[in-house]
Amino acid sequence: MKIFATIASSLLLMLVITACGGGSSPTPVAANTxxxxxxxxxxxxxxxxxxxxxxxxxxxxxxxxxxxxxxxxxxxxxxxxxxxxxxxxxxxxxxxxxxxxxxxxxxxxxxxxxxxxxxxxxxxxxxxxxxxxxxxxxxxxxxxxxxxxxxxSDLFKVDIIATSPVAPTTEALKTATQAEKDYTLALAAISQMASTTTGASDTDKLNNALSTMGQGISSTGMTSDTAATVQAALTTFVTTNANNNTGVSDTSTTSLVNIGTLSKSYKLVLQGTSTPGSVTGLQFNISLPAGVTVNVNSLTSAVLASSLALSSNPSSSSLLAAKYSPGSLNIGIVNTSGFSVGDVATLTCNIPAGVSVPEPSAFTVTNLKSIDKLGATVTGATITVN
CATH class of the missing domain: 2.60.40.1120 (Carboxypeptidase-like, regulatory domain)
Known part of the structure; x- marks a missing residue:
């Protein structure tokens, strides 16, 4: 097990990552809502x-x-x-x-x-x-x-219902999750837009900013002009606005750099192992289709959790790290308890307006290495994108 721990650690260090319808009437029921x-x-x-x-x-x-x-x-x-x-x-x-x-x-x-x-x-x-x-x-x-x-939610890279923003202060953002931080900064960007929008009152300015933004949004995504306007407002707020009290001076460590793109999730699936549980370490590359991006920390090239996460209910013995290079990802996953055949991770990509949503077959998995707890290669394993 000590040998495997060394191998598992090496696997992750190789990635050089510093941070890992209808009408509806009320239905009476007994329980309170x-x-x-x-x-x-x-x-x-x-x-x-x-x-x-x-x-x-x-x-x-x-x-x-x-x-x-x-x-x-x-x-x-x-x-x-x-x-x-x-x-x-x-x-x-x-x-x-x-x-x-x-x-x-x-x-x-x-x-x-x-x-x-x-x-x-x-x-x-x-x-x-x-x-x-x-x-x-x-x-x-x-x-x-x-x-x-x-x-x-897709366009702004944050679940606007399940996530809650926090106060736009350095203290509040220190303990905020990445999603809470992104939500808070997205609202600040809208505030920045409203501050430069015409209107007889503050309410008119906000309503006009939201109305203009809404006109640039359709079921197929956000227009490039609208996305550029939101991005510019966000950049202005964090870089030059003296009233920025968030402590954030650039947006490169957030998911907001991809505002305006639609999200599409894919499952990374382990197959082909004759002995389930024998594989405890995986490393592989995935080539991304043209135009498709993921959320990345631009300082470290680490893929953010909003774009790559372990499958639901990961065990405490699981670790995931991924590094982005233009057009591809280098992914390492360790599970000291052994992987079961099936989903091992979820990849969520950003699809710009005008780009067709890629089929799973458009992704290419290469350079797969699979090892057991002693570091020995396990043959026959494959990773597919579903």
């Missing part, structure tokens, strides 16, 4: 949150009203309601780009929509959920809500 989240443009402090039911694709009854706390968080009990919901948030917040306190008025709130509220659910209310709300085009059926949320 609770909705929690953050209202942020940055955090809306002591704001008002209203939650509505959705019936037949339209906003219906007010289910609950509550206030946000000093950090912008809210919680509301919807009782026995189960179904789609619309959340509206209004109140004062500290604007990231201007450093001034602004107000989202009650008659022009920001929105978030969820296709199904049941049990305990998380629902942030942010400029990105407002963008997704806009992209429903007023069709608030469960399928339309889900499609819009997924589209905006």
């Amino acid at each position: 609770t909705v929690s989240g953050i209202a942020s443009k940055g955090p809306i402090v002591n704001g008002v949150v209203k939650i509505y039911s959705v019936i037949d694709g339209a906003k219906s009854t007010l289910l609950a009203q509550t206030t946000t706390d000093a950090n912008g968080n809210y919680t509301a009990n919807l009782g026995s309601y189960v179904g789609p919901i619309i959340v509206e948030a209004s109140g004062s917040y500290l604007d990231e780009a201007t450093g001034t306190t602004k107000t989202i008025p009650a008659d022009s709130p920001i929105h978030a929509a969820l296709p199904l509220a049941q049990g305990a659910v998380n629902l942030p209310v942010t400029a990105l959920t407002e963008l997704a709300y806009i992209k429903t085009g007023g069709d608030l059926t469960a399928s339309a809500i889900s499609t819009a949320n997924t589209l905006v």
